[in-house]
Amino acid sequence: MGKVKGHTNEQLDKLLWDYAECKIEMDEYIAGITANGIQSSADIQEWKDNAEEARYDHKVSEYNNKF
Numbered sequence: 001m002g003k004v005k006g007h008t009n010e011q012l013d014k015l016l017w018d019y020a021e022c023k024i025e026m027d028e029y030i031a032g033i034t035a036n037g038i039q040s041s042a043d044i045q046e047w048k049d050n051a052e053e054a055r056y057d058h059k060v061s062e063y064n065n066k067f
Helices: 007-020 026-035 041-066
Strands: none
Touching: 007 026, 007 041, 026 041
């Protein structure tokens, strides 16, 4: 992932988990990460992939917790 510091990491983590928990959609997520310094298309794609994986893992975890 791109190099970020301080509170930006916290903001990026919050965006990631908000997306994973279906609180925001991908367009809001991308707007948030670009506002926090993720600019190159390769970095954006990596963050998108991580977000999709986090959302999948969250949904699987929720499903498993039901049973």
